[in-house]
Amino acid sequence: MKPAPFRYEAARSLSGALELLAGDQDARALAGGQSLVPMLNFRLAWPELIVDLNPLAELAHLDASGGDLRIGALTRQATLQRSDVVAAGWPLLIQAVAHVGHAAIRTRGTVGGSVAHADPAAELPVALTALDARFHLRSRDGARSLSAGELFQGALTTALEPGELLVEIEVPASPPAARTAFLEHARTHGDFAVAGVAVILAPGEHAAIALLGADAVPVRAAAAEQALLNGAGPGEAARLAAAGIADDYRRALLTTLSERALDQVMA
Amino acid sequence: MTVRIEINGRVYEDEVEPRTLLSDFIRHQAGLTGTHVGCEHGVCGACTVQLDGEPMRSCLMLAVQADGRSLRTVEDLAGPGGELSALQQAFTEHHALQCGFCTAGFLMTADALLRRRRVEPIGEAEIREELAGNLCRCTGYEGIVAAVRAAAAEY
Numbered sequence: 001m002k003p004a005p006f007r008y009e010a011a012r013s014l015s016g017a018l019e020l021l022a023g024d025q026d027a028r029a030l031a032g033g034q035s036l037v038p039m040l041n042f043r044l045a046w047p048e049l050i051v052d053l054n055p056l057a058e059l060a061h062l063d064a065s066g067g068d069l070r071i072g073a074l075t076r077q078a079t080l081q082r083s084d085v086v087a088a089g090w091p092l093l094i095q096a097v098a099h100v101g102h103a104a105i106r107t108r109g110t111v112g113g114s115v116a117h118a119d120p121a122a123e124l125p126v127a128l129t130a131l132d133a134r135f136h137l138r139s140r141d142g143a144r145s146l147s148a149g150e151l152f153q154g155a156l157t158t159a160l161e162p163g164e165l166l167v168e169i170e171v172p173a174s175p176p177a178a179r180t181a182f183l184e185h186a187r188t189h190g191d192f193a194v195a196g197v198a199v200i201l202a203p204g205e206h207a208a209i210a211l212l213g214a215d216a217v218p219v220r221a222a223a224a225e226q227a228l229l230n231g232a233g234p235g236e237a238a239r240l241a242a243a244g245i246a247d248d249y250r251r252a253l254l255t256t257l258s259e260r261a262l263d264q265v266m267a
Numbered sequence: 268m269t270v271r272i273e274i275n276g277r278v279y280e281d282e283v284e285p286r287t288l289l290s291d292f293i294r295h296q297a298g299l300t301g302t303h304v305g306c307e308h309g310v311c312g313a314c315t316v317q318l319d320g321e322p323m324r325s326c327l328m329l330a331v332q333a334d335g336r337s338l339r340t341v342e343d344l345a346g347p348g349g350e351l352s353a354l355q356q357a358f359t360e361h362h363a364l365q366c367g368f369c370t371a372g373f374l375m376t377a378d379a380l381l382r383r384r385r386v387e388p389i390g391e392a393e394i395r396e397e398l399a400g401n402l403c404r405c406t407g408y409e410g411i412v413a414a415v416r417a418a419a420a421e422y
């Protein structure tokens with residue numbers, strides 16, 4: 001239960017970190033370490049080089065001055081959770097991050113790390129999918145931006161290429177009338193979720209539903225969203241949201257969770 | 268690699284491998300064995316220490332990452348003469364420990380919570396939420412929650 005040997009480099013600048021990551025096919029970026037270090041301890045991961053991003057204060061910003069919320073990839077989950085700016089404009093993120101691990105995990109765990117790790121049971125990717133977030137990537141050779149649908153490819157798998165780093169997440173503002181809810185089912189509090197749902201609703205104007213546990217990646221429930229805009233109630237929209245899920249148990253869970261979440265935002 | 272880590276106000280300087288976990292540095296190199304190591308993958312909470320006043324898992328941080336940082340471990344709770352802190356005293360009075368393996372983690376988690384929330388009163392639901400990241404296989408948790416509630420008035 002100790003890591004295999006690796007080389008360690010503390011990043012001194014973003015460009016330096018990108019250079020290090022580009023120079024070694026077997027390098028891994030270390031952010032909060034709340035998933036990577038357990039994987040090192042279990043020897044499920046045995047990188048040759050660890051590039052520690054933690055010294056990069058330039059990646060730890062949380063800024064809404066431009067209207068959209070810009071979350072530096074190294075922003076701690078605890079910082080997100082305690083942000084008044086986020087609570088006022090993006091309450092779904094506060095509702096979702098409260099389910100991430102436990103307090104001592106959120107102290108170190110980062111928003112970007114949670115996204116880049118892409119655990120199928122992770123809450124923040126699902127909330128960010130509902131929020132139509134853009135994911136900004138950098139590498140030594142360039143930059144690009146992806147949607148959630150483009151980024152999340154499968155369990156623990158993203159479109160990030162070797163040498164590429166998630167540096168910022170950009171979250172558009174929701175309509176002022178929007179209300180949000182995030183609900184999940186886990187066997188015990190703080191454990192990995194079996195199923196969950198993120199909902200944003202401004203009646204007649206905007207509807208977004210993203211599901212956790214329907215697939216290995218976050219899933220948008222487009223038919224249910226359209227039905228909500230056409231005046232559907234919580235029960236009908238929830239049935240539509242979960243209708244395509246083959247597994248009976250998960251379909252039942254997600255139907256119930258979706259209906260409860262929609263009840264909350266439509267009450 | 269050489270690291271200098273301040274723990275409980277004293278600086279410990281030593282050589283570590285990059286793969287040395289902070290929990291192992293605290294126990295084996297600083298000799299502070301009050302911090303216990305349970306699962307070594309961030310689930311049990313036994314190794315919880317405070318970094319900048321916030322609770323965190325010392326098994327999920329590399330010792331090299333703590334270079335130049337300041338930590339607090341369970342040894343810092345009692346007074347210079349070994350007199351128990353209010354929280355430790357409450358643990359003894361409310362039967363909040365039996366075998367004691369998890370206790371250091373609970374104390375450091377609860378101490379961080381009570382310090383952060385010393386201005387506003389704290390409810391039982393919030394205490395349970397915060398302590399949910401620490402596992403105890405002896406007590407059934409009731410005594411631990413009662414001890415933290417009792418100690419809250421002393422912070």
